[in-house]
Amino acid sequence: MTKSGYPYPPDEFDVAVPGGAPVGVHRAPRSGWSSAWPFLLVAVVCAAVAWGGITLLSGDGGGAEASGDPSTSASAPASPSASASGESSGEPSGEPSGEPSGESSEEAPSSVTGDPAKADLTAGVQVLNSGGPTGAAGTAAETIIAAGFTGTVDAADDTAGLGQGYTETTVLYGATRADTAAAVAQAIGATSAIESAEVTSSPYAVIVIIK
Numbered sequence: 001m002t003k004s005g006y007p008y009p010p011d012e013f014d015v016a017v018p019g020g021a022p023v024g025v026h027r028a029p030r031s032g033w034s035s036a037w038p039f040l041l042v043a044v045v046c047a048a049v050a051w052g053g054i055t056l057l058s059g060d061g062g063g064a065e066a067s068g069d070p071s072t073s074a075s076a077p078a079s080p081s082a083s084a085s086g087e088s089s090g091e092p093s094g095e096p097s098g099e100p101s102g103e104s105s106e107e108a109p110s111s112v113t114g115d116p117a118k119a120d121l122t123a124g125v126q127v128l129n130s131g132g133p134t135g136a137a138g139t140a141a142e143t144i145i146a147a148g149f150t151g152t153v154d155a156a157d158d159t160a161g162l163g164q165g166y167t168e169t170t171v172l173y174g175a176t177r178a179d180t181a182a183a184v185a186q187a188i189g190a191t192s193a194i195e196s197a198e199v200t201s202s203p204y205a206v207i208v209i210i211k
Helices: 032-075 078-098 136-146 178-188
Strands: 125-129 153-157 170-173 193-195 206-210
Touching: 125 136, 136 153, 136 178, 136 206, 170 178, 178 193, 178 206
Parallel strands: 125 153, 125 206, 170 193
Antiparallel strands: 170 206
């Protein structure tokens, strides 16, 4: 470029140095776009990276939720079926097993050995209340009479203590009076009949101890 075509005023860069070359040269000013495009490029790259990260994270979360929902919904029906099976199996096993108890099916052993059909209904019978409710002796005496006994049937309290040692209503009878004792026991529902020497020596064929 010639001196006449140089557009800049002379300055320290135009001073000649040994050899004839100038110290420096002027450059045309840079445009605004050339200064801004690097920053725009960086902003675009950062935005793209951020969008990709958000998309990746949201995709993983959706997959986790999708995979979690079926597992919970599939496991939920298992609990009702288990509870239903537990209830249905628990009810039948509990109630029927408790019903057949020994008390209802087994009867108390009976010591009555005589034959009520051969009883002497004219024999005397005494009923003693030895710890039973008030009036129990009289009630039992009436029951014996209603069963067909026509002999003497007395009711009294056990003042002599004949019923000591007995824990249930017992029919005591004298020798050869087992059949008559069986008829008395049948009338009042007693299950114990015992031969007693004291009854043999008494004016009664049968003495009932009410407990």
